[in-house]
Amino acid sequence: MRIEERVYFRDLFRDARHQAFQDAEGFQQILFALERLGSLLYRRAGKQKPGDIGKYEDEIKRISLASPLACDLPVRWRGYHSPFDTLYRLVRNARNDALHQGAYARHLTNHAVQLALIIEDALMVNSQNISDFMVREVVQAEEWQPVSFARQQMLANSYSYLPIRYKGEWNLISDAAILKYVHSERKTRLSDSVSDAISHGLQLETARCVDPNDSIELIIKNLGEKPVLVTDPFDSDRLAGITSAFDLL
Numbered sequence: 001m002r003i004e005e006r007v008y009f010r011d012l013f014r015d016a017r018h019q020a021f022q023d024a025e026g027f028q029q030i031l032f033a034l035e036r037l038g039s040l041l042y043r044r045a046g047k048q049k050p051g052d053i054g055k056y057e058d059e060i061k062r063i064s065l066a067s068p069l070a071c072d073l074p075v076r077w078r079g080y081h082s083p084f085d086t087l088y089r090l091v092r093n094a095r096n097d098a099l100h101q102g103a104y105a106r107h108l109t110n111h112a113v114q115l116a117l118i119i120e121d122a123l124m125v126n127s128q129n130i131s132d133f134m135v136r137e138v139v140q141a142e143e144w145q146p147v148s149f150a151r152q153q154m155l156a157n158s159y160s161y162l163p164i165r166y167k168g169e170w171n172l173i174s175d176a177a178i179l180k181y182v183h184s185e186r187k188t189r190l191s192d193s194v195s196d197a198i199s200h201g202l203q204l205e206t207a208r209c210v211d212p213n214d215s216i217e218l219i220i221k222n223l224g225e226k227p228v229l230v231t232d233p234f235d236s237d238r239l240a241g242i243t244s245a246f247d248l249l
Contacts, residue, residue, distance in 0.1 A: 003127065007132055014120060033116070034053055034056070037056075038053060038055075045059055067118050070118050131213065131241065141163070148191060161175070163207060173202070212230050226244075228244070
């Protein structure tokens with residue numbers, strides 16, 4: 001598979017897992033991602049007739065074995081990791097069951113998430129550049145927006161930091177900084193613009209910026225708790241992406 005295809009399907013499974021985390025019974029999008037990937041691999045193998053999840057297993061397994069999560073770690077740590085074959089069988093069998101509710105659905109979602117993590121890891125096992133791991137759709141704060149909106153974006157998306165371009169430099173606003181700023185005068189300060197808030201004491205943190213073509217080894221050497229901003233190499237005022245230890249994990 002080409003790298004752009006690997007990144008596309010990695011993101012497809014990642015987004016599907018996000019939905020599963022928000023809904024303990026929300027495994028459907030992971031099944032959809034499996035079908036999309038399996039269909040592509042099935043056709044690439046010269047099998048033209050439409051398949052299903054069962055028929056796609058061999059092709060998806062061939063890709064997945066690149067990850068130690070698929071087989072090696074389950075052999076050594078069976079109490080902590082389920083092998084690819086077991087997870088795929090559980091998901092495949094449940095795919096056609098009519099009963100997808102309650103505890104049964106939650107167990108299926110858990111198995112589907114574990115399977116997705118194996119496939120995601122396998123798809124990216126040989127990727128070297130930060131552009132392959134960064135989140136491309138970056139939510140950022142703007143000077144003219146109210147502090148209340150920055151807070152809302154953080155809570156809605158479970159972000160601890162928001163990037164902001166301020167006086168020609170990329171910075172980060174943290175959830176802790178917003179908390180400290182609004183705590184004493186909540187009603188008034190939530191309605192302040194971000195620019196006014198910065199003038200009145202809202203603390204910014206200098207952001208680390210990297211190029212999309214930088215290697216992940218270079219990024220990891222100095223990686224801390226804060227996310228790293230990936231700037232557009234042709235326009236430093238624009239973000240190409242954002243990444244954190246969580247994205248590289």
